[in-house]
Amino acid sequence: MTNKLEVHNLTHTFNGGNTVHVLDGLSLDVADGEFVTLLGPSGSGKSTIFNLIGGLYRPDSGDISIDGTRVNGTRGNISYLPQQDSLLPWRTIEDNVTLVQEITGTVDKETAHKWLKRAGLEGYEKSYPSTLSGGMRQRVAFIRSLLSPQELMLLDEPFGALDELTRLDMQDWLLKIWEMDRRSVLFITHSIEEAIYMSDRILILSEKPARIAREIEVPFERSRNHDIILDESFTKLKREIYHMLRAGDEDD
Template sequence: MADKLQVVNLSHTFEGESSENVLDGLSLNVADGEFVTLIGPSGSGKSTIFNIIGGLIEPESGDIYIDGKRANGTRGNISYLPQQDSLLPWRTVEDNVVLVQEINGSVDRGAARKLLERAGLAGYESARPDTLSGGMRQRVAFIRALLSPQDLMLLDEPFGALDELTRLDMQDWLLGMWEADRRSVLFITHSIEEALYLSDRILILSDKPARIIREITVPFKRPRQHDITLDDEFARLKREIYGLLKAGFRND
């Protein structure tokens, strides 16, 4: 399987009153149609990695390749879903969904409505974001990301602000939508269970300066159901990842 994304020997330091080395020789890849999750301590550089991949920050050293082409400092190569849905309150659900298409100059409202129906949002096309629940708003934001032309999706803790029951429901919904679309996904979460439930592979980051200290291939077949969380292997992997977290991710 070809790589959709390659991050090669990435290092970066933020200069200010005191220099802060954030990334140190970090390398990772995401194959076509693969769901890969980054998990690590708060402040370990996960958002910086996303900003560099998205072209918002030029790395101090190292390279980003998307579809085999060097992409350092170039924008427009990814679709992005942040923790906050970032919906525009003055636009309807449908108008929020097609926003990226408007920017790209080609709007397909028929496709937007079909995706909204698949997301359980039929009948809400004319609603304003402030009338929706948190889970519904995140569904709208995800549909907007799906309608962007880029095949690489970066999902930055999109369920972090939701309550536990809504979060579990959204995980199942995300997997159902992703199974039908199979884009390449790089996902950030602080939840070990969420990482194990959603991912093909989990990349564990050290504390700053961040580097990959462990890669775990998730062994569970797809499509997945939440009863895998009761599996002995699921519990073993959860303990392994938790042990790395508790140890502070310092493998010097």
């Protein structure tokens, strides 16, 4: 597999009233078509990593490459799905989904309708976001991300605001849709169970200044369903990751 994303020896510091060293020699990669999750304590720099990859910040040192091209400090190279759906309330579902296409000048409503149908949203094309449930809104936001031309997707806790049952449904739905398209994904979550269930690999971050403390290959084959979380091997891996995270806290 070729690497879609390569991050090498990244360091970053915020200089304000207090100097905060956020990243220290962080390196990671995401292969073409791979689903990789960042897992770590709150405040460990996960969102900063996303902002650096997305070009909102420029690192103090190190390199970020997408498809072999160095992209430090440049925008427009990734598709981004934030914690909140960020749908525009005055635009219909159809118009929200095609927003990125409008910006690039390549609107394809036929493809948009096809993906909305796959997302279980057929018949809602002319509806407005306020009429949809939280899970449905996140589906719209994910389809909008899929229709952007960038092959690398950054997903920043997209299910964090949902109730538990909706979150489980959305995990299954996202994996089903993702397996149709196989974009390269870098995913943020605070949930160990979600990280195992969704991912090919899990990268565990240390406390600040963050680096990759551990890398875990998830051993479960795809396609997956939630019966796997009751499997003894799943529970064992969840327990091991929990102790890794706790050990990191104690080291500090």
